[in-house]
Amino acid sequence: MVQPTATRASTDPRPPFVRNxxxxxxxxxxxxxxxxxxxxxxxxxxxxxxxxxxxxxxxxxxxxxxxxxxxxxxxxxxxxxxxxxxxxxxxxxxxxxxxxxxxxxxxxxxxxxxxxxxxxxxxxxxGDPALADPAEIPAETGFGDPSFRFVSGHVVIDAGHTLIADNVLDLSHESFIHATKIGSREVAETGITSESDEKRWLVRASRVMRDVECPPTYRERTGLRSPIDREQHISFFVPSLYVLDVMVVAAESQHDPATGPRRPYLGKVVYGLTPQSEKRTHYFFAIGRDYAQDDPQMDAAVHEGQLCLIDEDAYAVAVLQRLADEEGPMPEVSTRLDTAALIARRMLARRLRAETR
Ligand code: FES
Ligand SMILES: [Fe+2]
Incomplete structure (x- = not known):
């Protein structure tokens, strides 16, 4: 199994980062x-x-x-x-x-x-300036879509970027790490589908949940009540750009068509995981929403809420980084929910090799 760069032996001749x-x-x-x-x-x-x-x-x-x-x-x-x-x-x-x-x-x-x-x-x-084409920055961020309003920020995390990629690619952690905010038990209980696009160094993973609990953060922001239908669609561009499309809507099973169509609430979660060094990572975020567009209080709540979520993740990945430093790599057991993270690890290894050829 490919190990995160944070735990690779120092004798590894590959450069630790993709530069192009x-x-x-x-x-x-x-x-x-x-x-x-x-x-x-x-x-x-x-x-x-x-x-x-x-x-x-x-x-x-x-x-x-x-x-x-x-x-x-x-x-x-x-x-x-x-x-x-x-x-x-x-x-x-x-x-x-x-x-x-x-x-x-x-x-x-x-x-x-x-x-x-x-x-x-x-x-x-x-990397090589001759290869730099700004048109290759993926449009999946939604930055060009006027239906989304974004709130952005930046923190630095005491962990290597591959540990953070593992974190954001396996959202079952929401049920535990973020249980009081965006998690509910159904996230970890629901399987994912995943696929990859090698030409774009892209890994996709989706989770579709029906008739599930509406977590506290979504209750506060949308006014929805349980049960809801909820979807998560991840696009991760190896090595560093993460886009999560989220949708929450009143559960179809409870919906009375006479009241009109359901209003889905759409969100975009964009992360730029930029290594500062092998063991510290810039965590840039831009959180988009298609509702409450002109609400500065919602902007502040989204910004504050995102910092709290990152804090919870930062604690977990910093613990893993410290243990990796102290004990070195350990054998891992993986499940189907790890599929996207494992694809991303292998893709990162291939991309690093491609640069050293
Ligand atoms: S002039 Fe810049 S270090 Fe001397
Ligand atoms: Fe998280």
Missing amino acids: AWYIAALRSECGERMLARSVLGVSVTLLRTRSGRMVALRDRCTHRGYPLSEGTLGPDDVITCGYHGFRFDAEGACLSVPGQSGVPGGSDLRSFPTAENGPFVWIWM
């Missing part, structure tokens, strides 16, 4: 006129918006002695001055001048990384 892929690097709202420092796939980058409004990502280590450029200054002419000894760079990363001499030494330019803006996020491409 779009990763979410920041919320667009974080990126203004100041340089933002962020570690992505173990690499320090700085994100900045030029005067003309273009997003730029540069290696955040000065080529002189490695001081972070994000500790320096960004001038009104988009010139970055290193805060240590004064190397100056333009927004493309080209070194313009160094102190104490007229010429610029070879190798002084900074590496720059392709970026894209899509939905509430800034995305970054850490």
Whole structure:
């Protein structure tokens, strides 16, 4: 069985991360006129918006002695001055001048990384720039669909990204980890169907529940009461983008057609699981809904509720990360509900191998 990268032996020659892929690097709202420092796939980058409004990502280590450029200054002419000894760079990363001499030494330019803006996020491409095509960012996020209103945020989790992928791909944990919010016993009791699309590095999994309990969070947000019909449809783009389409609606079995059609409540749960390092992960989220569109109180409740859910998951995966660090990998027993997570692990291993060929 393929083991998570977090528990691979350090002698493994494969690079621990897929690099030729779009990763979410920041919320667009974080990126203004100041340089933002962020570690992505173990690499320090700085994100900045030029005067003309273009997003730029540069290696955040000065080529002189490695001081972070994000500790320096960004001038009104988009010139970055290193805060240590004064190397100056333009927004493309080209070194313009160094102190104490007229010429610029070879190798002084900074590496720059392709970026894209899509939905509430800034995305970054850490691999071969020639392969970066923003059109490949999946449309399944729903960011282009005006019927969804999104609330977004970002936290950092003390666990490797593969442990978090396991978590979000097996939603039976909702019945236990999130029992007081979005879980009900039926989630863990209902089987899933799964499929994969190797060309898109995509794993899909679906769970369809009928006549089930309406969990507290859905009761509060929609006014629905048990029983409900409930669906979960996951699309996971290996290695890092997760989209969950959810639907809750009054149970058909209880519905009186004379009262008109049932109103389904649709939601989108988008996660960007971007490794900060092998054992820490940026957890970007955008939660969409097709109801209560102009309700700032609902925005706040969704944002707060999502942070609480992530907190519950973060505790579990951090425990697993700590145990993996202390004890190394252990043999696992898997069930049918693990199918999507196992497909994703194998796909990640193939994608890593494909990059090293
Ligand atoms: S480290 Fe940047 S100028 Fe010296
Ligand atoms: Fe969870």
